[in-house]
Amino acid sequence: MPEPKIRKFSTVIEEIFHEGGKPVATPLKRGTILAVIENPYAGAYHEDIAGFMKDLEPLGLTMATQLIESLGGDKSAVQGYGKGAIVGQAGELEHGALWHVPGGYAMREALGDAKAIVPSTKKVGGPGTRLDVPVTHINASYVRSHFDAMEVGIPDAPRANEIVLALVMTTGSRIHARVGGLKADEIKGQDGLR
Amino acid sequence: MKAEIRKLVVFVEETRSEMGRPVSPPTRKAAAVAVIRNPYAGVYVEDLSLLIEVGAELGGLLGGKCIEALGIDPKHAESYGKAAMVGENGELEHAAALLHPAMGKPLREAVGHGAALVPSSKKRGGPGHVLDIPLGHKDAAFVRSHFDGMTVSLNDSPRADEIMVAIAVTDSGRPLARVGGLAISEIEGKDGLR
Numbered sequence: 001m002p003e004p005k006i007r008k009f010s011t012v013i014e015e016i017f018h019e020g021g022k023p024v025a026t027p028l029k030r031g032t033i034l035a036v037i038e039n040p041y042a043g044a045y046h047e048d049i050a051g052f053m054k055d056l057e058p059l060g061l062t063m064a065t066q067l068i069e070s071l072g073g074d075k076s077a078v079q080g081y082g083k084g085a086i087v088g089q090a091g092e093l094e095h096g097a098l099w100h101v102p103g104g105y106a107m108r109e110a111l112g113d114a115k116a117i118v119p120s121t122k123k124v125g126g127p128g129t130r131l132d133v134p135v136t137h138i139n140a141s142y143v144r145s146h147f148d149a150m151e152v153g154i155p156d157a158p159r160a161n162e163i164v165l166a167l168v169m170t171t172g173s174r175i176h177a178r179v180g181g182l183k184a185d186e187i188k189g190q191d192g193l194r
Numbered sequence: 195m196k197a198e199i200r201k202l203v204v205f206v207e208e209t210r211s212e213m214g215r216p217v218s219p220p221t222r223k224a225a226a227v228a229v230i231r232n233p234y235a236g237v238y239v240e241d242l243s244l245l246i247e248v249g250a251e252l253g254g255l256l257g258g259k260c261i262e263a264l265g266i267d268p269k270h271a272e273s274y275g276k277a278a279m280v281g282e283n284g285e286l287e288h289a290a291a292l293l294h295p296a297m298g299k300p301l302r303e304a305v306g307h308g309a310a311l312v313p314s315s316k317k318r319g320g321p322g323h324v325l326d327i328p329l330g331h332k333d334a335a336f337v338r339s340h341f342d343g344m345t346v347s348l349n350d351s352p353r354a355d356e357i358m359v360a361i362a363v364t365d366s367g368r369p370l371a372r373v374g375g376l377a378i379s380e381i382e383g384k385d386g387l388r
Contacts, residue, residue, distance in 0.1 A: 008209040012347075013263075015202040019290075027202075070206075130349070151349040153208075153322075 004059050005038040007162065010147035010154050012071050021176040029077075029171040032133065032152045034069040034164050035059060042090035042161035047109035049094065053101045056165070060099075060106030063167050068110055071169060079184065080146045081107050081114070082135040085122045088158035096122030099165050107167060114138040115192040128155050133168045137184065141193050144181025197248045197255075198231040200356065205346055206341055212369040221366035225343045226259035228252055228359045229352075235283035235355035236369055245291035245386030252359050253297035260363035268306030272378070273340040273364045276301070277315045279325040281352035289316035296379060309330035309386035322349045327362040333383045337380045338375025339367035 011034070015027040020052070037097040041049055068075050085096035103119040110183040117136040119141075137143035150168045158164045175182070190194055205225040211219050219268050226378050232251075233244055253276075277296065278289035302308040302359045311330035313335075324347045331337035344362040367378070382388055 007211050008207060011206045012202045017199055049387060155345040
Protein backbone atom coordinates (compact mmCIF):
# COMPACT_ATOMS: atom_id res chain seq x y z
CA MET A 1 0.00 0.00 0.00
CA PRO A 2 1.41 3.45 -0.89
CA GLU A 3 1.77 6.16 1.71
CA PRO A 4 -1.43 7.98 2.71
CA LYS A 5 -2.59 10.69 0.32
CA ILE A 6 -3.13 13.86 2.34
CA ARG A 7 -5.54 16.57 1.22
CA LYS A 8 -5.31 18.88 4.19
CA PHE A 9 -4.33 19.38 7.80
CA SER A 10 -6.29 21.33 10.37
CA THR A 11 -5.13 22.28 13.85
CA VAL A 12 -7.17 23.89 16.60
CA ILE A 13 -5.67 25.11 19.87
CA GLU A 14 -7.95 26.28 22.67
CA GLU A 15 -6.66 28.31 25.63
CA ILE A 16 -9.21 28.26 28.41
CA PHE A 17 -8.98 30.87 31.16
CA HIS A 18 -12.16 30.14 33.10
CA GLU A 19 -15.65 28.79 32.81
CA GLY A 20 -17.48 31.02 35.22
CA GLY A 21 -15.10 30.43 38.14
CA LYS A 22 -11.85 32.14 39.08
CA PRO A 23 -9.59 32.67 36.04
CA VAL A 24 -6.46 30.49 36.25
CA ALA A 25 -2.90 31.79 36.06
CA THR A 26 -1.88 29.28 33.42
CA PRO A 27 -4.68 28.65 30.94
CA LEU A 28 -5.61 25.08 30.10
CA LYS A 29 -4.75 24.20 26.54
CA ARG A 30 -6.69 21.70 24.48
CA GLY A 31 -5.41 21.00 21.02
CA THR A 32 -6.24 18.84 18.05
CA ILE A 33 -4.62 18.04 14.77
CA LEU A 34 -6.70 16.55 11.98
CA ALA A 35 -5.49 15.02 8.72
CA VAL A 36 -7.80 14.48 5.77
CA ILE A 37 -6.57 11.49 3.79
CA GLU A 38 -7.87 9.47 0.89
CA ASN A 39 -9.54 6.22 1.98
CA PRO A 40 -7.81 3.56 -0.14
CA TYR A 41 -10.68 1.14 0.51
CA ALA A 42 -13.61 3.45 -0.33
CA GLY A 43 -16.39 2.09 -2.52
CA ALA A 44 -15.93 -1.65 -2.11
CA TYR A 45 -15.54 -4.30 0.56
CA HIS A 46 -11.94 -5.33 1.10
CA GLU A 47 -11.18 -8.24 3.37
CA ASP A 48 -7.55 -7.44 3.92
CA ILE A 49 -7.08 -3.92 5.22
CA ALA A 50 -4.77 -4.28 8.22
CA GLY A 51 -1.60 -3.46 6.28
CA PHE A 52 -2.65 0.17 6.07
CA MET A 53 -2.04 0.58 9.81
CA LYS A 54 1.70 0.38 9.22
CA ASP A 55 1.44 2.92 6.41
CA LEU A 56 -0.26 5.38 8.78
CA GLU A 57 2.52 5.30 11.38
CA PRO A 58 4.78 8.01 9.86
CA LEU A 59 1.77 10.32 9.35
CA GLY A 60 0.70 9.71 12.95
CA LEU A 61 4.13 10.63 14.24
CA THR A 62 4.20 13.79 12.12
CA MET A 63 0.79 14.77 13.51
CA ALA A 64 1.70 14.06 17.13
CA THR A 65 4.95 16.01 16.85
CA GLN A 66 3.21 18.95 15.19
CA LEU A 67 0.48 18.97 17.83
CA ILE A 68 3.03 19.15 20.66
CA GLU A 69 4.69 22.00 18.78
CA SER A 70 1.37 23.84 18.38
CA LEU A 71 0.73 23.43 22.12
CA GLY A 72 3.97 25.24 22.88
CA GLY A 73 6.65 22.67 22.15
CA ASP A 74 7.05 21.13 25.62
CA LYS A 75 6.02 17.47 25.58
CA SER A 76 6.20 17.28 29.37
CA ALA A 77 3.29 19.75 29.53
CA VAL A 78 0.93 17.25 27.93
CA GLN A 79 -1.30 15.51 30.50
CA GLY A 80 -4.27 14.16 28.57
CA TYR A 81 -4.84 12.57 25.19
CA GLY A 82 -7.40 11.00 22.88
CA LYS A 83 -7.92 10.03 19.26
CA GLY A 84 -10.65 9.50 16.73
CA ALA A 85 -11.63 9.11 13.10
CA ILE A 86 -14.48 10.15 10.82
CA VAL A 87 -14.89 7.90 7.79
CA GLY A 88 -16.55 9.32 4.65
CA GLN A 89 -19.72 7.65 3.43
CA ALA A 90 -18.07 5.44 0.80
CA GLY A 91 -16.11 3.75 3.58
CA GLU A 92 -16.97 1.62 6.60
CA LEU A 93 -16.51 2.00 10.33
CA GLU A 94 -13.81 -0.66 10.24
CA HIS A 95 -11.63 1.70 8.20
CA GLY A 96 -11.74 4.11 11.14
CA ALA A 97 -10.48 1.33 13.37
CA LEU A 98 -7.25 1.34 11.35
CA TRP A 99 -6.28 4.46 13.30
CA HIS A 100 -6.21 2.76 16.73
CA VAL A 101 -2.72 1.36 16.53
CA PRO A 102 -0.84 4.05 14.57
CA GLY A 103 -2.61 6.94 16.35
CA GLY A 104 -1.79 5.52 19.77
CA TYR A 105 1.72 4.54 18.79
CA ALA A 106 2.37 8.02 17.47
CA MET A 107 1.39 9.82 20.66
CA ARG A 108 3.28 7.45 22.93
CA GLU A 109 6.33 7.77 20.71
CA ALA A 110 6.16 11.56 20.66
CA LEU A 111 5.37 11.94 24.38
CA GLY A 112 7.93 9.46 25.66
CA ASP A 113 6.56 7.18 28.31
CA ALA A 114 2.78 7.50 28.41
CA LYS A 115 1.24 4.49 30.16
CA ALA A 116 -2.52 4.74 29.80
CA ILE A 117 -4.65 3.50 26.94
CA VAL A 118 -5.55 6.27 24.49
CA PRO A 119 -9.34 6.64 24.57
CA SER A 120 -10.94 6.79 21.14
CA THR A 121 -14.10 7.08 19.14
CA LYS A 122 -15.05 6.83 15.50
CA LYS A 123 -18.00 7.24 13.17
CA VAL A 124 -19.06 7.38 9.55
CA GLY A 125 -20.07 10.86 8.45
CA GLY A 126 -20.00 13.56 5.82
CA PRO A 127 -18.45 17.01 5.42
CA GLY A 128 -18.83 19.01 8.63
CA THR A 129 -19.61 16.00 10.81
CA ARG A 130 -18.45 16.69 14.37
CA LEU A 131 -16.72 14.11 16.53
CA ASP A 132 -16.44 14.28 20.31
CA VAL A 133 -12.98 12.88 20.97
CA PRO A 134 -12.68 11.50 24.52
CA VAL A 135 -9.68 12.53 26.60
CA THR A 136 -8.12 10.87 29.65
CA HIS A 137 -4.87 11.18 31.59
CA ILE A 138 -1.79 9.90 29.72
CA ASN A 139 -0.51 7.80 32.63
CA ALA A 140 -3.59 6.69 34.58
CA SER A 141 -6.99 6.28 32.98
CA TYR A 142 -8.87 6.71 36.27
CA VAL A 143 -7.75 10.27 37.00
CA ARG A 144 -11.15 11.90 37.29
CA SER A 145 -10.06 15.51 36.85
CA HIS A 146 -8.76 14.68 33.37
CA PHE A 147 -11.88 13.00 31.97
CA ASP A 148 -12.62 15.43 29.19
CA ALA A 149 -13.41 15.62 25.48
CA MET A 150 -12.79 17.92 22.56
CA GLU A 151 -15.21 18.38 19.71
CA VAL A 152 -13.48 18.33 16.32
CA GLY A 153 -14.50 18.51 12.69
CA ILE A 154 -13.81 20.16 9.34
CA PRO A 155 -16.47 21.95 7.27
CA ASP A 156 -15.44 20.33 3.96
CA ALA A 157 -14.35 16.89 5.16
CA PRO A 158 -14.60 13.96 5.02
CA ARG A 159 -15.72 13.68 1.42
CA ALA A 160 -17.16 10.26 0.57
CA ASN A 161 -13.79 8.73 -0.26
CA GLU A 162 -11.86 10.32 2.60
CA ILE A 163 -11.06 9.73 6.27
CA VAL A 164 -10.46 12.43 8.88
CA LEU A 165 -7.88 11.25 11.42
CA ALA A 166 -7.80 13.08 14.75
CA LEU A 167 -5.36 13.37 17.65
CA VAL A 168 -6.15 15.43 20.75
CA MET A 169 -3.87 16.50 23.61
CA THR A 170 -4.54 18.62 26.70
CA THR A 171 -2.23 20.31 29.19
CA GLY A 172 -4.27 19.77 32.32
CA SER A 173 -7.50 18.92 34.03
CA ARG A 174 -10.92 20.39 33.30
CA ILE A 175 -10.64 24.06 34.11
CA HIS A 176 -12.60 23.99 37.38
CA ALA A 177 -12.32 20.24 38.18
CA ARG A 178 -13.86 19.53 41.59
CA VAL A 179 -15.72 16.23 41.62
CA GLY A 180 -13.13 14.19 43.50
CA GLY A 181 -11.79 10.78 42.47
CA LEU A 182 -8.20 9.78 41.79
CA LYS A 183 -5.99 12.85 41.56
CA ALA A 184 -3.04 13.31 39.19
CA ASP A 185 -0.65 13.53 42.18
CA GLU A 186 -1.85 10.15 43.48
CA ILE A 187 -0.96 8.19 40.33
CA LYS A 188 1.05 5.04 40.97
CA GLY A 189 1.79 4.75 37.28
CA GLN A 190 2.28 1.02 37.08
CA ASP A 191 -0.69 -0.33 35.20
CA GLY A 192 -1.85 2.69 33.19
CA LEU A 193 -5.09 2.72 35.17
CA ARG A 194 -4.31 4.20 38.62
CA MET B 195 -7.15 44.49 29.13
CA LYS B 196 -10.76 45.56 29.01
CA ALA B 197 -11.82 42.38 27.23
CA GLU B 198 -12.94 39.67 29.67
CA ILE B 199 -11.78 36.59 27.80
CA ARG B 200 -13.05 33.12 28.73
CA LYS B 201 -11.14 31.32 26.02
CA LEU B 202 -8.92 31.91 23.03
CA VAL B 203 -8.92 29.44 20.16
CA VAL B 204 -6.65 29.33 17.12
CA PHE B 205 -7.49 27.33 13.99
CA VAL B 206 -5.01 26.56 11.19
CA GLU B 207 -5.87 24.86 7.91
CA GLU B 208 -3.29 23.72 5.41
CA THR B 209 -4.44 22.37 2.04
CA ARG B 210 -1.98 20.09 0.27
CA SER B 211 -4.11 18.80 -2.59
CA GLU B 212 -7.47 19.33 -4.23
CA MET B 213 -9.20 16.89 -6.60
CA GLY B 214 -6.07 14.80 -6.51
CA ARG B 215 -3.88 17.67 -7.73
CA PRO B 216 -1.08 18.91 -5.53
CA VAL B 217 -1.42 22.42 -4.12
CA SER B 218 2.16 23.62 -4.00
CA PRO B 219 3.01 25.50 -1.92
CA PRO B 220 0.09 24.49 0.30
CA THR B 221 -2.50 27.20 0.99
CA ARG B 222 -2.78 28.14 4.64
CA LYS B 223 -5.44 29.97 6.61
CA ALA B 224 -5.54 30.81 10.30
CA ALA B 225 -8.39 32.07 12.44
CA ALA B 226 -8.15 33.31 16.01
CA VAL B 227 -11.29 33.50 18.12
CA ALA B 228 -11.83 35.17 21.50
CA VAL B 229 -14.87 34.27 23.56
CA ILE B 230 -15.59 37.33 25.70
CA ARG B 231 -18.23 38.38 28.20
CA ASN B 232 -20.79 40.72 26.66
CA PRO B 233 -20.90 43.66 29.08
CA TYR B 234 -24.22 44.77 27.60
CA ALA B 235 -26.04 41.41 27.64
CA GLY B 236 -29.65 41.62 28.67
CA VAL B 237 -30.03 45.39 28.69
CA TYR B 238 -30.31 48.11 26.09
CA VAL B 239 -27.37 50.49 26.37
CA GLU B 240 -27.06 53.53 24.14
CA ASP B 241 -23.32 54.09 24.41
CA LEU B 242 -21.32 51.07 23.22
CA SER B 243 -17.89 52.65 23.61
CA LEU B 244 -16.54 49.92 25.93
CA LEU B 245 -17.04 47.34 23.18
CA ILE B 246 -15.38 49.67 20.68
CA GLU B 247 -12.29 49.71 22.90
CA VAL B 248 -12.43 45.94 23.28
CA GLY B 249 -12.59 45.66 19.48
CA ALA B 250 -9.36 47.61 19.20
CA GLU B 251 -7.64 45.35 21.75
CA LEU B 252 -8.81 42.21 20.00
CA GLY B 253 -7.79 43.45 16.56
CA GLY B 254 -4.15 43.43 17.63
CA LEU B 255 -4.34 40.33 19.83
CA LEU B 256 -6.19 38.08 17.38
CA GLY B 257 -4.32 39.37 14.31
CA GLY B 258 -1.06 38.61 16.10
CA LYS B 259 -2.26 35.13 17.08
CA CYS B 260 -2.99 34.34 13.43
CA ILE B 261 0.44 35.51 12.29
CA GLU B 262 2.08 33.49 15.08
CA ALA B 263 0.09 30.37 14.16
CA LEU B 264 1.06 30.69 10.50
CA GLY B 265 4.67 31.22 11.54
CA ILE B 266 5.16 33.97 8.96
CA ASP B 267 6.57 37.45 8.79
CA PRO B 268 3.54 39.80 8.97
CA LYS B 269 4.39 41.22 5.56
CA HIS B 270 3.69 37.80 4.03
CA ALA B 271 0.06 37.83 5.16
CA GLU B 272 -2.08 38.01 2.02
CA SER B 273 -5.73 38.18 2.99
CA TYR B 274 -7.82 38.94 6.05
CA GLY B 275 -11.34 39.06 7.41
CA LYS B 276 -13.31 39.45 10.64
CA ALA B 277 -16.59 38.30 12.11
CA ALA B 278 -18.50 38.14 15.36
CA MET B 279 -21.33 36.05 16.77
CA VAL B 280 -23.34 37.50 19.62
CA GLY B 281 -24.98 35.21 22.19
CA GLU B 282 -28.74 35.32 22.55
CA ASN B 283 -28.85 38.02 25.24
CA GLY B 284 -26.99 40.53 23.07
CA GLU B 285 -27.73 42.50 19.91
CA LEU B 286 -26.21 42.60 16.49
CA GLU B 287 -25.11 46.15 17.20
CA HIS B 288 -22.70 44.79 19.82
CA ALA B 289 -20.92 42.90 17.04
CA ALA B 290 -20.84 46.09 15.00
CA ALA B 291 -19.23 47.99 17.90
CA LEU B 292 -16.50 45.38 18.18
CA LEU B 293 -15.78 45.05 14.48
CA HIS B 294 -16.14 48.42 12.82
CA PRO B 295 -15.03 51.60 14.58
CA ALA B 296 -11.60 50.69 16.00
CA MET B 297 -10.52 47.12 15.18
CA GLY B 298 -8.96 47.85 11.78
CA LYS B 299 -5.90 49.89 12.76
CA PRO B 300 -4.36 47.45 15.28
CA LEU B 301 -5.28 44.53 13.01
CA ARG B 302 -3.46 46.16 10.09
CA GLU B 303 -0.44 46.76 12.32
CA ALA B 304 -0.44 43.08 13.30
CA VAL B 305 -0.54 41.87 9.70
CA GLY B 306 2.06 44.27 8.35
CA HIS B 307 -0.14 46.89 6.67
CA GLY B 308 -3.36 46.48 4.74
CA ALA B 309 -4.88 49.01 2.38
CA ALA B 310 -8.10 47.15 1.67
CA LEU B 311 -11.34 47.09 3.61
CA VAL B 312 -11.42 44.18 6.06
CA PRO B 313 -14.43 42.11 4.94
CA SER B 314 -16.78 41.20 7.77
CA SER B 315 -19.88 39.35 8.80
CA LYS B 316 -21.91 39.12 11.97
CA LYS B 317 -24.78 37.14 13.40
CA ARG B 318 -26.53 36.18 16.59
CA GLY B 319 -26.44 32.56 17.63
CA GLY B 320 -25.91 29.97 20.32
CA PRO B 321 -23.29 27.41 21.32
CA GLY B 322 -22.00 25.42 18.36
CA HIS B 323 -23.33 27.75 15.70
CA VAL B 324 -21.10 28.11 12.68
CA LEU B 325 -19.45 31.44 11.90
CA ASP B 326 -18.18 32.10 8.38
CA ILE B 327 -15.41 34.69 8.28
CA PRO B 328 -15.16 36.32 4.84
CA LEU B 329 -11.68 36.78 3.36
CA GLY B 330 -10.31 39.32 0.91
CA HIS B 331 -6.83 40.43 -0.16
CA LYS B 332 -5.41 42.85 2.39
CA ASP B 333 -4.07 45.39 -0.11
CA ALA B 334 -6.48 45.17 -3.04
CA ALA B 335 -10.06 44.10 -2.45
CA PHE B 336 -10.61 43.13 -6.10
CA VAL B 337 -8.01 40.35 -6.20
CA ARG B 338 -10.27 37.49 -7.29
CA SER B 339 -8.02 34.60 -6.27
CA HIS B 340 -8.29 35.70 -2.63
CA PHE B 341 -12.08 35.94 -2.31
CA ASP B 342 -12.65 33.19 0.20
CA GLY B 343 -13.92 32.41 3.67
CA MET B 344 -13.04 30.37 6.71
CA THR B 345 -15.51 28.57 8.94
CA VAL B 346 -15.17 28.31 12.70
CA SER B 347 -17.37 26.92 15.44
CA LEU B 348 -17.03 26.13 19.13
CA ASN B 349 -19.44 23.69 20.71
CA ASP B 350 -19.63 25.72 23.97
CA SER B 351 -19.75 29.24 22.55
CA PRO B 352 -21.23 31.76 22.49
CA ARG B 353 -23.19 31.36 25.69
CA ALA B 354 -26.12 33.74 26.10
CA ASP B 355 -24.01 36.47 27.70
CA GLU B 356 -20.96 36.05 25.48
CA ILE B 357 -19.64 37.17 22.12
CA MET B 358 -17.31 35.22 19.82
CA VAL B 359 -14.94 37.56 18.02
CA ALA B 360 -12.97 36.12 15.10
CA ILE B 361 -10.18 37.25 12.82
CA ALA B 362 -8.84 35.22 9.92
CA VAL B 363 -5.51 35.73 8.13
CA THR B 364 -3.97 33.73 5.27
CA ASP B 365 -0.67 33.51 3.49
CA SER B 366 -2.33 32.51 0.22
CA GLY B 367 -5.46 32.53 -1.93
CA ARG B 368 -7.81 29.67 -2.82
CA PRO B 369 -6.26 26.32 -3.73
CA LEU B 370 -5.92 26.04 -7.54
CA ALA B 371 -7.57 29.47 -8.16
CA ARG B 372 -8.40 29.81 -11.87
CA VAL B 373 -11.36 32.06 -12.53
CA GLY B 374 -9.42 35.08 -13.73
CA GLY B 375 -9.88 38.66 -12.53
CA LEU B 376 -7.28 40.92 -10.97
CA ALA B 377 -4.18 38.87 -10.19
CA ILE B 378 -1.93 39.35 -7.19
CA SER B 379 0.89 40.37 -9.55
CA GLU B 380 -1.21 43.24 -10.91
CA ILE B 381 -1.94 45.00 -7.61
CA GLU B 382 -1.31 48.74 -7.72
CA GLY B 383 -1.98 49.03 -3.99
CA LYS B 384 -3.00 52.67 -3.90
CA ASP B 385 -6.69 52.74 -3.17
CA GLY B 386 -7.17 49.40 -1.41
CA LEU B 387 -9.32 48.20 -4.28
CA ARG B 388 -6.95 47.33 -7.18
